[in-house]
Amino acid sequence: MSIEIQNITKSFGSFTALDNISLEVRSGELLALLGPSGSGKTTLLRIIAGLEFADHGPGRVLFEGQDVSHVSAAARQVGFAFQHYALFRHMTVFENIAFGLRVRPRRLRPSGAAIRERVNELLKLVQLEHLDRRFPSQLSGGQRQRVALARALAVEPRVLLLDEPFGALDARVRKELRRWLRELHEKVHLTTIFVTHDQDEALEVANRVVVMNEGRIEQIGTPDEVYDRPANPFVYNFLGNVNLFHGRIREGQVHLGDSAFPMPEHQPVADADVPAVAYVRPHEIRVLSQPNGKASLPAIIRYVHSAGPLVHLELERLDDAGRFAAQLTREESRGVDLHPGAQVFVELKNLRVFGEDYSI
Amino acid sequence: MAGSISRLTQSSGLARRATHDPVWVQWTLTAVALVFLGLFLFIPLAAVFSEALRRGFGPYFASFRNPDAISAIRLTLTVALISVPLNLVFGVAASWAIAKFNFWGKSLLITLIDLPFAVSPVISGLIFVLIFGMQGWFGPWLSAHHLQIIFAVPGIVLATIFVSFPFVARELIPLMQAQGNEEEYAALTLGATGWQTFRYVTLPNIKWGLFYGVILCNARAMGEFGAVSVVSGHIRGRTNTIPLHVEILYNEYNFVAAFAVASLLSFLALITLALKSFVEAKGRSSRSSSFETPNA
Numbered sequence: 001m002s003i004e005i006q007n008i009t010k011s012f013g014s015f016t017a018l019d020n021i022s023l024e025v026r027s028g029e030l031l032a033l034l035g036p037s038g039s040g041k042t043t044l045l046r047i048i049a050g051l052e053f054a055d056h057g058p059g060r061v062l063f064e065g066q067d068v069s070h071v072s073a074a075a076r077q078v079g080f081a082f083q084h085y086a087l088f089r090h091m092t093v094f095e096n097i098a099f100g101l102r103v104r105p106r107r108l109r110p111s112g113a114a115i116r117e118r119v120n121e122l123l124k125l126v127q128l129e130h131l132d133r134r135f136p137s138q139l140s141g142g143q144r145q146r147v148a149l150a151r152a153l154a155v156e157p158r159v160l161l162l163d164e165p166f167g168a169l170d171a172r173v174r175k176e177l178r179r180w181l182r183e184l185h186e187k188v189h190l191t192t193i194f195v196t197h198d199q200d201e202a203l204e205v206a207n208r209v210v211v212m213n214e215g216r217i218e219q220i221g222t223p224d225e226v227y228d229r230p231a232n233p234f235v236y237n238f239l240g241n242v243n244l245f246h247g248r249i250r251e252g253q254v255h256l257g258d259s260a261f262p263m264p265e266h267q268p269v270a271d272a273d274v275p276a277v278a279y280v281r282p283h284e285i286r287v288l289s290q291p292n293g294k295a296s297l298p299a300i301i302r303y304v305h306s307a308g309p310l311v312h313l314e315l316e317r318l319d320d321a322g323r324f325a326a327q328l329t330r331e332e333s334r335g336v337d338l339h340p341g342a343q344v345f346v347e348l349k350n351l352r353v354f355g356e357d358y359s360i
Numbered sequence: 361m362a363g364s365i366s367r368l369t370q371s372s373g374l375a376r377r378a379t380h381d382p383v384w385v386q387w388t389l390t391a392v393a394l395v396f397l398g399l400f401l402f403i404p405l406a407a408v409f410s411e412a413l414r415r416g417f418g419p420y421f422a423s424f425r426n427p428d429a430i431s432a433i434r435l436t437l438t439v440a441l442i443s444v445p446l447n448l449v450f451g452v453a454a455s456w457a458i459a460k461f462n463f464w465g466k467s468l469l470i471t472l473i474d475l476p477f478a479v480s481p482v483i484s485g486l487i488f489v490l491i492f493g494m495q496g497w498f499g500p501w502l503s504a505h506h507l508q509i510i511f512a513v514p515g516i517v518l519a520t521i522f523v524s525f526p527f528v529a530r531e532l533i534p535l536m537q538a539q540g541n542e543e544e545y546a547a548l549t550l551g552a553t554g555w556q557t558f559r560y561v562t563l564p565n566i567k568w569g570l571f572y573g574v575i576l577c578n579a580r581a582m583g584e585f586g587a588v589s590v591v592s593g594h595i596r597g598r599t600n601t602i603p604l605h606v607e608i609l610y611n612e613y614n615f616v617a618a619f620a621v622a623s624l625l626s627f628l629a630l631i632t633l634a635l636k637s638f639v640e641a642k643g644r645s646s647r648s649s650s651f652e653t654p655n656a
Contacts, residue, residue, distance in 0.1 A: 049549055051545050051548070073545070073548045074549070074550075074551045074552060076549075077551075078549055080546070082545070082546060084542060086543050086545065086546040087543075088543055088546070088561055089565065090565060099550055099552070100551055103547070103551055103553070103556045151550065154550075155550055
């Protein structure tokens with residue numbers, strides 16, 4: 001099912017949680033709402049579910065083209081998995097999953113046998129067949145999350161909404177559940193939206209990522225798009241590590257110290273002489289022992305950490321003593337003398353320049 | 361070898377004792393607590409029963425056959441039977457509203473719920489006299505319509521409801537706040553109606569707290585003296601509750617009967633205590649399905 005969110009604004013008192021948000025969710029996709037805490041991502045998810053309602057105004061939520069802005073959560077047919085699972089603590093796993101079917105009006109309610117069959121089917125799907133008689137308190141975090149998902153799926157929802165689905169789990173279980181969620185999505189092909197503050201999670205699991213900050217959408221795109229071509233400094237900073245180089249823009253080039261670097265096209269900065277900040281990810285830096293003749297920056301190696309598949313360097317610019325980090329593959333590090341105190345030249349492979357007044 | 365082992369155990373014994381207070385402190389504190397309990401709880405309780413049974417079981421049971429005593433017991437039960445269910449409904453509704461929703465005037469409502477605890481019961485009784493009494497706001501209108509509230513059963517019921525209404529709400533509000541709204545929201549997204557959510561999700565989660573609140577509410581409703589004393593008018597056989605009846609008997613130097621009737625209230629207190637500890641134990645280990653088991 002496709003979902004359209006049009007001009008949604010939501011405030012709590014004087015705090016604006018969502019500021020005129022519009023978003024289109026395609027049928028069958030796995031979409032991540034990614035942002036720091038307080039960015040409004042969970043509020044947006046709850047508005048889609050009908051657990052919160054947007055402020056009065058032109059804002060609308062459409063399911064399959066139909067306006068559901070004023071439809072209750074109970075009538076929207078959404079499957080919602082809560083961050084802390086919200087399992088019914090006094091019911092067994094079986095009863096938790098069966099709940100949505102048992103509370104249906106009599107004429108829509110499946111027979112006892114049909115409910116049993118459906119619940120067993122779901123227990124198999126989430127790989128918990130043998131735990132049907134347990135109570136939530138007797139399950140591990142990962143198991144609880146899977147029960148919550150099975151319970152949400154039991155009512156045959158039109159969309160699956162997951163609030164920080166792996167937030168409360170330890171790292172190993174998270175990894176496992178991520179893969180499991182992707183496989184589940186491939187199997188049931190339900191439009192799924194999940195909220196997360198973990199960029200790795202969003203980039204790994206989702207088809208598309210919506211990066212949010214302070215109640216606004218900063219960028220929407222595939223994981224590759226948002227990672228490789230961040231729309232603004234916020235997205236750059238939020239998705240992975242990044243180095244900042246302060247300099248000036250002159251004649252279509254960015255000047256860092258004495259070196260000038262060509263600017264890639266379509267930059268959101270004017271052609272005048274203005275202060276600017278160049279963003280470069282650590283793995284987009286090449287370290288050379290000799291200047292390459294075109295654009296390179298002299299620097300001194302301050303720290304080397306070379307255990308593992310990558311070599312991590314901490315460098316200091318010769319001109320303004322600014323520190324930055326670089327990541328080299330073992331391949332790239334060959335032939336360069338890497339030890340603390342060595343002088344090297346760095347080439348910036350993919351730099352993005354934003355005006356200095358662009359606040360982060 | 362053996363020496364070193366015994367040294368080890370000795371030193372660990374010392375270490376264990378070092379984390380405790382000196383023996384004399386332990387004993388003094390325990391003794392103070394026991395003396396206090398004995399002085400203020402056990403001796404009065406024992407006195408009630410010994411005074412009641414001073415002339416044996418015959419006069420003891422005869423005290424309950426007195427028509428005035430029977431009427432007092434009946435009135436107390438009636439009042440409790442009306443006020444406890446009303447306060448149950450009120451308490452659940454108020455704590456539901458306070459714990460699950462945000463609304464304007466919420467803190468005022470919480471303060472109002474505590475009001476009966478803060479106000480002296482006698483004052484609460486006087487408030488009702490002021491409102492419904494002959495010289496009160498609605499007095500003339502009520503007497504014109506031949507309705508009597510003060511010095512009659514309705515007044516006693518009103519005063520009892522007033523003094524006993526915080527118990528259920530006070531018990532449930534922290535419980536419901538601690539449990540949060542997530543389970544209710546989950547039920548909602550699964551298509552449950554408001555009533556189904558309450559019946560199958562909220563109620564099972566609060567049932568032991570609710571039962572506990574009701575026990576306390578009932579104990580207060582049956583034992584209330586001050587507020588009821590002001591509004592009842594002490595009409596024998598008509599507006600005397602058990603506590604008021606005890607007072608009258610005592611003032612008439614009818615000690616055996618007074619203590620015999622008082623022993624009823626003491627039994628109520630003991631039963632309440634027993635139920636309370638049972639409920640507390642149950643609430644801690646409560647885990648039961650609200651639906652019938654699927655394979656049954």
